[in-house]
Amino acid sequence: MILKNLGRIITWPFRSFLKIFRGGARSGVAARTAGKSSGSAIAKAVGIEVLDTEYHEEPPSGIEAAMFTQLPRPRLTEKSASDLTIEQAQSYAEQARRFYDYNFPLFPRGDFFYEEIEDEFLNAALGYDADSIDRRFIDVTTLFRRTLNANTRRMLLYWAPAIGFLVFAGAMFFAPESRIDGLESESAKAGVLYGVAAVIAASLTFLVYSWPYKVVQQRNLMNLDNYVTSKFARVNNNFQVAKRRALNVERDKRMSERDALKDEAGAWTLAYHWFASRLFLCETMLRNKFYQIRRNTTLYWVGGLAIGLMLFAGLGVYLALSGAAPGVIGAYAAAAGVYLLIAGAVMARATGMMFGVLESNEWSRFHIINLDRTIRDHVGEDKLQIVTFRDRNRFE
Numbered sequence: 001m002i003l004k005n006l007g008r009i010i011t012w013p014f015r016s017f018l019k020i021f022r023g024g025a026r027s028g029v030a031a032r033t034a035g036k037s038s039g040s041a042i043a044k045a046v047g048i049e050v051l052d053t054e055y056h057e058e059p060p061s062g063i064e065a066a067m068f069t070q071l072p073r074p075r076l077t078e079k080s081a082s083d084l085t086i087e088q089a090q091s092y093a094e095q096a097r098r099f100y101d102y103n104f105p106l107f108p109r110g111d112f113f114y115e116e117i118e119d120e121f122l123n124a125a126l127g128y129d130a131d132s133i134d135r136r137f138i139d140v141t142t143l144f145r146r147t148l149n150a151n152t153r154r155m156l157l158y159w160a161p162a163i164g165f166l167v168f169a170g171a172m173f174f175a176p177e178s179r180i181d182g183l184e185s186e187s188a189k190a191g192v193l194y195g196v197a198a199v200i201a202a203s204l205t206f207l208v209y210s211w212p213y214k215v216v217q218q219r220n221l222m223n224l225d226n227y228v229t230s231k232f233a234r235v236n237n238n239f240q241v242a243k244r245r246a247l248n249v250e251r252d253k254r255m256s257e258r259d260a261l262k263d264e265a266g267a268w269t270l271a272y273h274w275f276a277s278r279l280f281l282c283e284t285m286l287r288n289k290f291y292q293i294r295r296n297t298t299l300y301w302v303g304g305l306a307i308g309l310m311l312f313a314g315l316g317v318y319l320a321l322s323g324a325a326p327g328v329i330g331a332y333a334a335a336a337g338v339y340l341l342i343a344g345a346v347m348a349r350a351t352g353m354m355f356g357v358l359e360s361n362e363w364s365r366f367h368i369i370n371l372d373r374t375i376r377d378h379v380g381e382d383k384l385q386i387v388t389f390r391d392r393n394r395f396e
Contacts, residue, residue: 051140067154067208067213068217070216071143071144071147073223074140076227078235079234079238081237092271093274095133108120118288123138126138134282137282141224148221149293152300155213155350156304157300157303160205160208160304160308161311163204164205164311164312165311168194170197171193171196190332191331194331194332198339205343205346221358222357225358228363232363235278235364236275239369242272242275243272243374246265246269249261249268269378272374273371283365290354305340305344312336315336316329319332
């Protein structure tokens with residue numbers, strides 16, 4: 001049993017590497033279960049099929065597509081302000097009532113990661129099961145989170161350690177220090193050999209990081225940023241339209257239409273409340289996704305360094321068992337350490353990449369739509385009109 005577990009530990013990086021090629025076969029099966037309500041179930045169910053009908057503006061090249069996944073820019077399905085009708089407002093009002101009646105769970109499941117608990121609440125609050133207008137937003141952000149994490153996992157856990165290991169192993173087995181002429185000391189020959197290997201490995205790692213990984217990730221982030229910017233702007237525009245109609249609904253009605261006036265005023269008021277609430281909930285959903293991306297990127301970075309260290313330690317053990325001189329082993333260890341430091345410094349930049357591409361200051365955020373001022377003006381204006389007409393009738 002001990003040998004079996006040891007074998008699984010040693011071969012784990014290679015088995016994980018093979019999962020890249022098996023991941024696509026499972027996505028079709030997972031996508032068919034997308035109707036489940038929990039956060040973890042949705043995260044596992046959403047597949048690339050969500051964007052099957054999208055337009056690919058910048059299709060990746062063969063190497064990019066083979067190594068990393070690029071998603072197209074999602075199309076916006078949010079209704080524009082010009083399409084808002086009283087029937088649509090009543091539909092939004094019904095969604096608002098469902099949200100305000102939602103029994104927020106004070107005793108959630110005991111999952112290990114809290115973001116899954118928050119995810120489940122947000123999915124229920126936005127009406128994922130009811131096929132609400134924000135269901136696509138949930139699916140799209142979940143798909144982008146999974147894709148961004150998967151690309152980072154491939155780069156930091158698979159490609160970076162594999163490149164370093166293969167280059168150093170190639171230098172060790174196919175170009176040993178004994179073939180180097182002009183130097184008498186084995187330590188000097190080993191220093192030259194493994195120093196060159198470290199430079200080549202670091203250059204290849206930096207090349208793969210800069211292209212295609214960084215290019216694909218930045219395209220994914222820009223496509224997500226474009227989608228979020230468009231959606232939030234559309235929701236904000238709809239909020240403004242619903243607010244104006246709620247403020248002015250009585251101008252088109254007469255006393256004989258008081259029942260219709262009451263229903264329309266209530267529908268438009270609940271509608272603009274719901275638009276504001278949706279912005280807040282969608283922002284919270286994005287915060288949840290971005291936290292997971294940043295946290296996982298840091299874990300992948302640490303895991304990649306650990307895997308690389310184990311692989312290089314294995315090559316070092318091989319050198320020691322093969323009878324290499326201490327100077328040769330020392331030169332190898334120094335070169336391997338230099339490579340890990342360089343690769344670690346390069347890979348550490350992946351954590352902050354997201355914040356250099358996404359332009360959240362250009363989004364129509366909840367805190368700038370002035371819901372508090374809208375409620376104050378709406379209620380204040382209505383009360384002012386009531387008092388004005390009451391006093392006018394007294395004088396008459």
